[in-house]
Amino acid sequence: MVRETVRWLVSSLVLLFVVTALTFVLVSLAPGDAARSVLSGQSTGYTNQQYQQMRHLLGIDQPLPVQYWHWLDGLLHGSLGTDLFNGQPVTDALAGRIGPSLSIVLGTVLVAGLVGVGLGIVSARRAGIAGRIVDVITLGGFAVPNFWLALVLVELLAVKVAAFPAGGYVPPAGDPAGWIRSIVLPVITLSAGAVALIAKQTRDCMADVLSREFVTMLRARGLGTASIVYRHALRNAAIPVVTVLGLLLINLLGGTVLIEAVFAVPGLGQEAVTASGTHNLPVIEGIAFYFTIAVVVANLLVDLSYRRLNPKARAS
């Protein structure tokens, strides 16, 4: 166990190093830089001298390896650097954005897990009309573009009915109901496709497990259907579903940008787009750092779930 933990820690650190170094390189390859971003906002244009002066002021005239070394050094001392434009510590700048992103992503994974597994079981168990209806619903989830769904939901539930806010985010502290209301529409929007994905995966796995010999034997022993489905079959079918849920979580971390824009949610995705557009390297690095941590944690949770669900994995 200790050996595995050490191995996990080392691989996580390597991943962190690779991702942040690659981010540095990729940002430097993109056309333009932060100095041009500052100056190009001027309708009056700028001269080369002003440009060089601005590069020096922002500290981006140093060689890239030197900049990266400074960033790593800061990280070892607990600092993710400061925003190039307003001097705000990156940890402060991103602090208010982690909550909204996590709320939407975890909310979507929760809804996708519960509803998707539920629908998948129904579909696997009922070959008749109920199963067909569930199939159509899940296929619809795949087919509907989430951007369009977002606009429809806003029109119906925020503008016409005013049941939920059209956009924005309310932190849970002090107003839990407001928090839930603020994430309902983004979560529904993102869940449409995710529910379909999980339902499809669950259905296939459940159908496979329910057709196995041990299930027939359980039936022969006189076990009830509910017990067979929830205590035995679902446990076996859950491993691939958990894998997909883990992948879904990782995918959502970077895939909520459009929905954050539509619902004006101050998440990390939006900040990543803004920072990339202005070549704000410390902020981009900070976001890459947080995303990598999230990916590492998600993988860890998936591994722990395997152990919980599969005794063989536990034993090995």
Added chain:
Amino acid sequence: MTVRRPLAVSAALAGLLVITACSSGSATGRAAGTAGDTLTVVTVASPQSLDPGKAQQNDAWFDQLAYEPLIVRRSDGTLQPGLATSWSYQGADNKTFVLHLRPRVKFSDGSALTARTVVDDLDYVSKAHGQLAPFLVGDTFTATDPLTVTITATDPNPNFPVLLTQDYIIGGIISPKGLAAPGQLGTHTSGAGPYMLDAAQTVTGDHYTYVPNPNYFDPKGVHWHKVVLKVITNAQSVLNALRSGQAQVSVGDPSTLVAARQDGLTVASSPLLWNGVTLADRGGTVAKPLADVRVRQALNYATNRSVITGALFTGNGKPVSQVTVPGGYGYDPAMANLYPYDPNKARQLLAQAGYPNGFTMKLVTSEFQQMNLLAQALAQQWQRIGVHVQVTDDANPDQYVSDAFSGKFPAFSTAFGQLPVWMEGPSLFLPTAAYNPFHTDDATLKSLYAQSSRASGAAKTGLDRHIIDYLAQQAWFVPVVSTGLPYYATTTVTGVATSVNAPLLSLYEVRPAG
């Protein structure tokens, strides 16, 4: 029976949503946006910095709420006292400008306004390398007495009054405490304006919350208990924020203009930009034909401005032939139709210049303000007179700026905000201007500019017109359409108005309706 549990879970989730939706109606955006309580204003981009020395003009709202300017520009364009109660030029050459400050003014941090504060502030912003610092660089600032500041410029500056309004940010004065800790100015405010930033209720890049400044010298000017500037990048989401009552005022977008009007929102828009093409290579360095004024004029005659305006800028554009907007600085109504659409005349001019079969030239464009569409439309129209334009569409704005201002391309698409002619010169047409990458040096133009810089009143107005007319006759540019920056507002607020002399909405005048 087998399906009950998963369905029950799903139903419970749905039930939770319904309950949540129904139980907390009082916390909806509608309630939060009650006039007089909270004013929520939506803008489409967040400021890179709140520091008045580094902020950009596009982000003026974020600073004007907290930093009272020396001079306030009202929505009709008239100037009124801010931190300065009066101001005037001394002498006849527009080099010495004197401001008399309002007595007994305190900043939000409690420190007092003095002439020394203003001098220190102007010194700071002129050296902060911000967007507007070049207009103050080289000037000296003197506290003539405790409440009088004298600005002495090395070159004439006829635009000090406008430059020191909220629209140009650098007129907003920073407190001594703020100047003592400039590292904090990017994310905190230290002004004497009607509001001050509440950092605890602010998420940088998403929303900025301002609360009343208890020390504001004119409490009647504080119309709201709270002002929230919310950043929403998606144009449709901006409109939805107003339609759902979450916000009361916003920056608009051409793509939602018609819908905003249909929804009964107040729409205010005044001409702000002229859009067209800069024919930069007037010396014929990389495109020899452009060295001939007849060729440049031919391109102007070959441009069907009304067709492009109708097709690309419906409801938000007016055809223009001058490098200003109708009614704007230097605009000459007599020259409004200097280049009527006349392809035959264009062909004639090309033939006279020695290009009867036309020529080929390169042009770079970006996608800002539909410049790429405008460039394609012009390329189509100019093809009719034999001029083939090879358009490079730089999706990356930084790349466009680099290409356009480096002299690599003989022509580039342009969307230029109307500025006083004195400010326009160093940017647009003087030899060192960024929009003059081939450094065309015209003695007549420089002479007119020098005279205008020293002039005032009607003489200055005449000289400004003369400059704009001269640029049009020399066809340094192909202006096509003037466009405005639209603003939307719900009926719960008033004061959302702009004019050609003040096309940027002033939040000072937005107040609860009724």
